[in-house]
Amino acid sequence: MKSERISELITNRLSIYLRCLNEMAAAGEKTVSSERLAERFHLNSAQIRKDLANFGEFGTRGVGYYIDSLREHLTKILGLDKDHRICIVGSGRLGAALADYHGFRDSNFQIVALFDSDPEKIGRKIGDVEIFDIKNFSSVAKRDKIEVAVIAVPAEAAQAVLEKVTKAGIKAVMNFAPIPLKANDDVKVKTVDLTSSLESLSFFLAGGADQAVNGLKPNVKRRRKEYVVKNKR
């Protein structure tokens, strides 16, 4: 509830700002204005100022933001001053791919465990990450201090997995199953739906909005022309 005061749109942008600031710091720059930052990602400068203003007054009028200081603030705000331990539930192709994708390795996110229900797989390793029995989720999660669960199981199993990890006290979940999940208020779920992302692209390729309302199928009747016109623009 109160945790909804800051929207996900904002936190996503904070993450992007921080990445950019890190680059600038590496390039030896000292200060940056919201205007210049905005240019970097074709974005509005007022938005950047407003995003930052949610957390305090970090800027200096007439100057801009001191890069090092702002980096520190954002790092703390995003909780990136601490390490986070992740597990992946589901060691099928996607789960295995994610475990093997070292994209997070150099960050403070670390994949420390995999889970599966298939007895064939339990005990094996992918890279140097062991696959555990999902039945033991709670104890392994506690022992290994896991904070984030990545759901990479088929759609049918995803809701049950969410409930299982929730019971074990997990508060942050990244869901790759192509299905909307119902979670407790105190659990944050981010769904990444690759299939519907692709299908959105397909829609665009198929002619996108051009077919809307007008590219009608034979069995669709048309009345009320005035609405059609309104929708058009």
Next chain:
Amino acid sequence: MKSERISELITNRLSIYLRCLNEMAAAGEKTVSSERLAERFHLNSAQIRKDLANFGEFGTRGVGYYIDSLREHLTKILGLDKDHRICIVGSGRLGAALADYHGFRDSNFQIVALFDSDPEKIGRKIGDVEIFDIKNFSSVAKRDKIEVAVIAVPAEAAQAVLEKVTKAGIKAVMNFAPIPLKANDDVKVKTVDLTSSLESLSFFLAGGADQAVNGLKPNVKRRRKEYVVKNKR
């Protein structure tokens, strides 16, 4: 421009509706009301009706939607009645993982080529997909009738790759590089930023909005209490 009349939020939902309808059809159901569909994904029924109304009048008052008929319409609208050929640019860990992830195999999306700039990798295969020299992108893309490019290269290289595939006539791009890209108006780019998704979760774990405005750092001055209070709620 006109292609922006239908938002991505809508197309994402259409994709989800279709998946649900397919399941229902498989279960032998014939009709469904927007209300019942809405329950399935904890969502508002008016929204479903409005989404569908963008494309015609598919429902029957007093009855609901005929599942088979609606499936056909949505399949056509999303362009899923045709096959789509995909390539992945970047055969590093992420690219290889995606190539090896068969999640799309049983759909009408097919991964037909990989591209890389590393001479070591060119000519090899991942699964049964060959890695080509990015220099030959244009000719390979034309020969293999590639419609969608997946960008899985480091952030620094992503914009250049986008420009290269755009020049080759690609109109739909899925970007995994953690950086916002600038594209032509007639090219659709979907960015999936796993890092900023994770960092959003980290924000939530770190206390989320609780730290906003109030969890202030020493060097942040506070004036104008009235705004603070306003922001608080």
Next chain:
DNA sequence: TGATGTGAAGCGGTTCACAGCC
């Protein structure tokens, strides 16, 4: 002067509520 911080306006998406139709 130059850039922040922010009220107010603008815009787009969601939800409500109900007229219209089966």
Next chain:
DNA sequence: GGCTGTGAACCGCTTCACATCA
């Protein structure tokens, strides 16, 4: 009676515009 299709209200995010301050 039941459910769609949709104007109107609502809500939240974005952009504008400017007072404020180093």
